[in-house]
Amino acid sequence: MEINRDEYVDVKDALKRIGGSMDLYKRLLGQFTGGDHIDPLEEALNNGSMEDAARMIHSLKGVAANLSLVKLCAIATDLEQKVKNGLEYSDSFAELKNIYYITSQQIAEI
Numbered sequence: 001m002e003i004n005r006d007e008y009v010d011v012k013d014a015l016k017r018i019g020g021s022m023d024l025y026k027r028l029l030g031q032f033t034g035g036d037h038i039d040p041l042e043e044a045l046n047n048g049s050m051e052d053a054a055r056m057i058h059s060l061k062g063v064a065a066n067l068s069l070v071k072l073c074a075i076a077t078d079l080e081q082k083v084k085n086g087l088e089y090s091d092s093f094a095e096l097k098n099i100y101y102i103t104s105q106q107i108a109e110i
Contacts, residue, residue: 007071008099008106014068025067029107032067038097045083045093054083064103071099 005011011025018024037060044053061076063069075096082089 005106008103010068010070028067032063033104033107038100050083054080069103072103075099
């Protein structure tokens, strides 16, 4: 299956947001991929620390939005709402993990 990078990483949108500097964008993407976003979130969800989990998801959503990581931002938004409202979230979390790893792969190719 062919992956359309623009569905995951909208470089044009991000460059508009940060003044057109590809070097800066690559640095920011490197900082993002250098962090551990999934394991602490999974631990919080497994431990029932929903307030912590919601905070982590909200942070991830904000970073994804600022970096124009389109699908990651969308699934983080969905997951955040489910966690905050006490709804079943396991499918959304599994999807978030999958999209996170695909997004990371797409970032590596930039």
